Amino acid sequence: MTDLLFIDGQWTAGSGTRRGDVFNPATGGVIGSVPFAEAVDLDRALAAAGRAFPGWAATSAHDRAILLKKSANIARDNAEEMAQAISREQGKPLSEARMEAGGAGDHIDWYAEEARRSYGRIIPSRAPQVMQSVILEPVGPVAAFSPWNFPVGQLVRKIAGALAAGCTIIAKGPEETPTCIALLVRCFEEAGIPAGVVNLVFGVPAEISAHLIPSPVIRKVSFTGSVPVGRHLGAMAATHLKRTTMELGGHAPFIVFDDADAETVSSLGVGLKFRNAGQVCASPTRFLVQEALFDGFLARFAQKAEALTLGAAEEPGVQMGPLAHARRLQAMQDYVADAVAQGARLVTGGARHGNEGWFFQPTVLADVPLSARIMTEEPFGPIAVVNRFATVEEAIGEANRLPYGLAAFGFSNRIERTHAMVRWVETGMLSINHFGLAAPETPFGGIKDSGHGSEGGSEGIMAYLTPKFVSQRNG
Structure with missing residues (x-):
């Protein structure tokens, strides 16, 4: 794959000429390159995610789950190709890469089921004519930033969680490991996820975050990476009152x-x-x-x-x-x-x-x-x-x-x-x-300087949902 950006249902090399080298860590040699998204590409991705959101949010949880389960099966069928790409670009032993790629389908399956269990609740009211309820709704288009150490394992949670909740997503993948990321996104494409629901970009991290996070289209930011970068992106998101999930460093x-x-x-x-x-x-x-x-x-x-x-x-x-x-x-x-x-x-x-x-x-x-x-x-x-x-x-x-x-x-x-x-x-x-x-099925996340929010478990989908309280008087 040479056209590694996926925007509005189309694979592209982007509108510019900037590219980054991709290395094999076992030899130090260059084994390929990845196109860098320009501002016009990011604007296309924002427009696509914003345009696709109402229709995807209105898609029933049942139908979203069907498409996600299909994506999971495709991911399993392509696990070996993803594993080979992980090892080649990231360097981990093939046995570890196979575990990572092989688990992608399980993560997608879990979120597919959670999509159908995103229950609201009824709150007993103080008046017999009043019905009080809480409805869970997708927060909106998501900007997700994923690391290179577990390129497939980290990003699959963000994409599957967002899609299960009814959100669209722009994923900024790690430039070090672009091929396995593109192969993962291709699984959702082949399953029939509508155009614009999943978008993938690569490029200069500071440029992409500075362009996506302030955009009024983006309603949620998910980041996995270092504490210093997490602080910076968290502050940027807070300036624009964007919800965040931050999975940062540890010791x-x-x-x-x-x-x-x-x-x-x-x-x-x-x-x-x-x-x-x-x-x-x-x-x-x-x-x-x-x-x-x-x-x-x-x-x-x-x-x-x-x-x-x-x-x-x-x-x-x-x-x-x-x-x-x-x-x-x-x-x-x-x-x-x-x-x-x-x-x-x-x-x-x-x-x-x-x-x-x-x-x-x-x-x-x-x-x-x-x-x-x-x-x-x-x-x-x-x-x-x-x-x-x-x-x-x-x-x-x-x-x-x-x-x-x-x-x-x-x-x-x-x-x-x-x-x-x-x-x-x-x-x-x-x-x-x-x-x-x-x-x-278990939550993954930290406290203190290690971040906030969780991916995985029932907590994972809640990160992409927002409660709406409804109080309705009848008669």
Whole structure:
């Protein structure tokens, strides 16, 4: 696919000549290009989304669900092609890319069913002649901004949620991974979603957000990305009184009490930390281990991290791919150097892997002081910090120390410890004794600087609906 913009039901290369290079992170080489939308293209998309909204909003939830379920089945049929594109452009192992692409149909299916369950309610009135009701209506055309780390997995929630609610959408996809995004949008097109309901653009992020968000056509903004960009877009949306869903960065604690099984938990921790080379907003960064288990856990964790096989997605047995950007290599080296200078212990890794592509070794740091940058900044890469704690209160205090609040993990077989984590850890998502986040039927979102609102679950569709209260007197 070369015409990667999708506007008003038509694939196009846009009205200008600007394009951006697309790289293979495993080699660092250019493998294609993506057209950048100009102002005239964005105006066409706004006009299309605004024009299509009344008809799509008036389409029954039953009929919207039928089209969404058809889209889901097409997504399943095209999952392998999407997975190959994800791996090629984003760098994650093909096994991970297949899980991401293969789950797209499930997300669409979930929202298709939620479309038919967007119930209002009746409120008992104080007068017998009065009927009081609440009706849920689509908020309007949506501007959605999606990241490169899970290009299909993140955008499918925004598109499916908006469409299920009766909204139209202009999706700004990540320029790093345009092909898999276009393949996802094509699934909705082939299912028969009307022209203008789904639109896709790429381009200079600041230009597109500055053009779309202030437009009177747009009634809702959904963004997944970094905290600084989220603050900027949130402020822009607030200036124009636009509703927002913000899924921002994290710095997840991974709390391991001394009654947990070090072998099992270290295996799970390595899998969670180093999947997608640590480029996961909900990835654990601070591994907080109770003193009696600390040495055993650290030894197992470091050994398993060292044993991971790095390589290009198509190579057999690969367990971790490259970083998505060349600039991230220097960022990882800077975090390690700063931590060691502050007194941390480098247990394993800490350097670039190989001399081709953007690979960085799985890295484990231990006994890292709070003064180190990595203890306050989201690394978004394959670096794990393993520190010790003595008491429940100390562990929860460290978990809550940062302004982030996206995800947290906890491991203990004692009910008083798990109850303390449930009650006191400040987070939007908490997974205890396993990994249980990001299923279509569960809400995904954070609190504090990690954003607000949720995608997935019944909460996901509510983000695109607005309540209308009706009080009607009869007789």
